[in-house]
Amino acid sequence: AQKITQTQPGMFVQEKEAVTLDCTYDTSDPSYGLFWYKQPSSGEMIFLIYQGSYDQQNATEGRYSLNFQKARKSANLVISASQLGDSAMYFCAMREWSRGGGFKTIFGAGTRLFVKA
Amino acid sequence: DAGVTQSPTHLIKTRGQHVTLRCSPISGHKSVSWYQQVLGQGPQFIFQYYEKEERGRGNFPDRFSARQFPNYSSELNVNALLLGDSALYLCASSSNLGQGTPANYGYTFGSGTRLTVV
Numbered sequence: 089a090q091k092i093t094q095t096q097p098g099m100f101v102q103e104k105e106a107v108t109l110d111c112t113y114d115t116s117d118p119s120y121g122l123f124w125y126k127q128p129s130s131g132e133m134i135f136l137i138y139q140g141s142y143d144q145q146n147a148t149e150g151r152y153s154l155n156f157q158k159a160r161k162s163a164n165l166v167i168s169a170s171q172l173g174d175s176a177m178y179f180c181a182m183r184e185w186s187r188g189g190g191f192k193t194i195f196g197a198g199t200r201l202f203v204k205a
Numbered sequence: 206d207a208g209v210t211q212s213p214t215h216l217i218k219t220r221g222q223h224v225t226l227r228c229s230p231i232s233g234h235k236s237v238s239w240y241q242q243v244l245g246q247g248p249q250f251i252f253q254y255y256e257k258e259e260r261g262r263g264n265f266p267d268r269f270s271a272r273q274f275p276n277y278s279s280e281l282n283v284n285a286l287l288l289g290d291s292a293l294y295l296c297a298s299s300s301n302l303g304q305g306t307p308a309n310y311g312y313t314f315g316s317g318t319r320l321t322v323v
Binding site for chain 2: 092123125130131132133134135179181186187188189190191192193194195196197198
């Protein structure tokens with residue numbers, strides 16, 4: 089069963105405008121963490137923002153904010169004032185605990201964002 | 206400070222061969238995780254090691270194995286390579302097993318090793 093769903097394979101946004109990347113998740117664990125990562129063409133996964141399941145407020149990090157709707161199990165990423173350098177692949181992810189006492193991160197299929205000048 | 210370093214950056218192997226990928230975590234980080242990212246998909250969890258012990262394993266065949274050394278560096282080994290093993294292999298290091306409050310939970314990725322099996 090797919091645990092992280094990103095329904096937008098590709099998105100276009102005009103430079104300086106805001107864009108929302110959608111993410112829904114599925115878990116029965118009351119304690120979980122949600123992440124967004126950016127992956128430029130170089131391949132490195134860059135951490136953007138984190139939301140804990142018990143956090144009362146939506147997370148914000150500079151131009152990034154996370155629209156967390158727990159009842160709907162959605163964690164959409166909002167990028168304000170898009171820049172050309174924001175063009176990349178964006179992954180929504182969820183942390184789960186492993187049986188061995190560690191943790192793993194489950195990634196969605198990603199959304200490719202194109203910022204137009 | 207050096208980030209997570211992976212070697213080699215690119216590799217071409219033939220079906221049936223064996224490959225070893227290496228990862229050096231950030232200094233002070235004791236946990237290393239490995240992910241496989243097939244083209245066009247999100248990364249898939251393979252292993253996590255902490256203090257030289259395996260702490261998590263994803264749904265990968267026994268052809269995949271890993272280990273962590275006393276200096277916390279790690280190797281991922283893949284035997285009997287198949288064409289489907291062609292992917293970007295990412296290593297991520299973290300300082301602990303996710304305890305505590307840092308928002309990032311200390312997860313820092315390397316740039317990956319791109320493996321092509323022909």
